[in-house]
Amino acid sequence: MRLILFFIGFLMACSCKTEKKSINIDEEAVPQRSELSVESQLMLGNRLFSEKTCTTCHAVSSKKVGPSVKEIMHVYREQKGDIVAFLKGEAEPIVDTISAQVDIMQENIDGFLQGVSDEDLKIIANYMLHIDEISMD
Numbered sequence: 760m761r762l763i764l765f766f767i768g769f770l771m772a773c774s775c776k777t778e779k780k781s782i783n784i785d786e787e788a789v790p791q792r793s794e795l796s797v798e799s800q801l802m803l804g805n806r807l808f809s810e811k812t813c814t815t816c817h818a819v820s821s822k823k824v825g826p827s828v829k830e831i832m833h834v835y836r837e838q839k840g841d842i843v844a845f846l847k848g849e850a851e852p853i854v855d856t857i858s859a860q861v862d863i864m865q866e867n868i869d870g871f872l873q874g875v876s877d878e879d880l881k882i883i884a885n886y887m888l889h890i891d892e893i894s895m896d
């Protein structure tokens with residue numbers, strides 16, 4: 760019996776890896792963030808990025824209301840910025856410092872981002888950091 764369960768587990772682990780891009784996480788089945796595999800963390804990050812409305816203003820590679828995720832990551836990598844600190848309102852913007860633009864993003868930080876846990880902010884930041892590996896465009 761144990762062997763069969765092990766085998767099923769093994770099969771599931773394999774299929775998860777090949778379906779890297781499909782986002783299908785059951786809300787109730789979401790385990791502790793730290794227990795998630797790297798792939799699952801990225802999938803969850805992808806989901807949170809749209810659920811928390813980031814996608815309204817940020818596309819992967821083209822400018823929308825805000826800079827693209829790729830552009831943001833380029834600047835954060837170069838300047839060794841801390842996205843989580845920025846999203847918590849503890850670090851100054853470094854990508855687009857035009858004040859009208861900063862105000863638009865600041866509204867999110869002061870508003871609904873207050874209700875997002877540090878753990879989820881880390882998951883979102885990690886997703887943005889790995890955008891090159893997971894995006895199609």
Ligand code: HEC
Pocket residue numbers: 808811812813814815816817824825826831842845846851852853854855856860861862863864865867872883
């Ligand atoms: C209503 C539009 C809007 C939404 C929604 C939005 N952003 Fe932004 N974002 C902006 C604009 C505009 C900028 C450019 C100003 C700036 O860089 O601070 C920006 C900049 C950023 C930056 C770069 C900050 C810097 O250092 O300059 C990050 C990181 C970021 N957004 C993450 C997010 C995440 C994560 C979400 C979702 C939780 C989100 N944004 C939702 C408009 C938005």
